[in-house]
Amino acid sequence: MCPYCRTNAPLVYRGLRATCAACGAPRVIFSGTSLTHAGKPSSVGASVVHAFGWVTLLAGLFIALIVGLFFSLFSTTTGLIFGGTLAAFSIIVALLLRSGGKKLEEDSKEAQLARRKQALFALAQNRGGVLQASEAAAALDLSVEEADGFLTDMAKQRPDVVGVDIGEQGEVFYTFASLGPAGGMMWGAARVWTTPGRVRVEVPEPSRARVSPEASSAPSARPIREAEVIDAEFEAIEENDRARKQRRS
Known part of the structure; x- marks a missing residue:
């Protein structure tokens, strides 16, 4: 596991230098599975x-x-x-x-294939469950076309795991359902999609609860009911005092 992004990402070797496939942080060689030498x-x-x-x-x-x-x-x-x-x-x-x-x-x-999928899921977890082909290409050390084809094949084979969304400017986003808000593994409540020159943020709407008039007026009605009870108790005490005085007289 990478000590920086806390994901189970494989290592990418460039010469004798090893980096994390998810966050790009330097890693110790042979400290994890290798994406570069897989297969x-x-x-x-x-x-x-x-x-x-x-x-x-x-x-x-x-x-x-x-x-x-x-x-x-x-x-x-x-x-x-x-x-x-x-x-x-x-x-x-x-x-x-x-x-x-x-x-x-x-x-x-x-x-x-197993190492590439491992790297993609770790990268998606690090990016909030949403990836673009350019990000996957940099992590997998592939061309953008090859990475896009690989993600498209995953979306066709497992549509319940990998989805495809189209942005406002026609950009393609690959979403990982198990790493998004529904999966509980997304960092933060907002879903951030980065594009060149702009950022698209999708924030889930806050849940709304309907409150009945009786329930809304319950706190204000409580002091009134308590005052009525206290008055009734005082009236009962006064009646007892009057009855005692009448008996003595």
């Missing part, structure tokens, strides 16, 4: 496996051809059997390596 090991492994698969296929077919030609000098059938067996074995190994390379590529994309 890179799997991607490199996939490239190596693909290259090794092609080498295995070409080398295996070449060896199968040489062996087949050699044994065909003695018997054509023997040459076809040995050459065909080696060629089939090379093709099977190459297909297995290709399948493993695709699996590594999928793992790389999933890891990169």
Whole structure:
């Protein structure tokens, strides 16, 4: 967790310098998950496996051809059997390596996607639940077009999580419902949308309660009722005193 913005944002590496993807504050290297290197090991492994698969296929077919030609000098059938067996074995190994390379590529994309989503949610939490493509691009180290496409895909896949709002000047805002006022994680009661040259603030209207005339007049009526009770008590005391005086007389 970032000690500055208190979000679970991944790290962005620029050379040997690590910064928070949400607030841009400097962070200690290896103190969190990396957005820059997310999926890179799997991607490199996939490239190596693909290259090794092609080498295995070409080398295996070449060896199968040489062996087949050699044994065909003695018997054509023997040459076809040995050459065909080696060629089939090379093709099977190459297909297995290709399948493993695709699996590594999928793992790389999933890891990169997970880190980008983690960075976006942390950035949205830091910005009050509202983002623009330019802000996401700076955090994810992508172009504005790539960031806009990524946010649009998230809005299409999970419309209950990411929404799209259009500003007064046609600007596009991506809203995160769980990080807005309804989710209880927004900083402050106002919702601030920043645009170049202006700020748009949406403040929730205060709740209004209707008060009946009886309820509104209740505080003022209380002293009157209390005075009536006190007068009645004094009258009862005076009547008792009169009755006692009459008995004595």
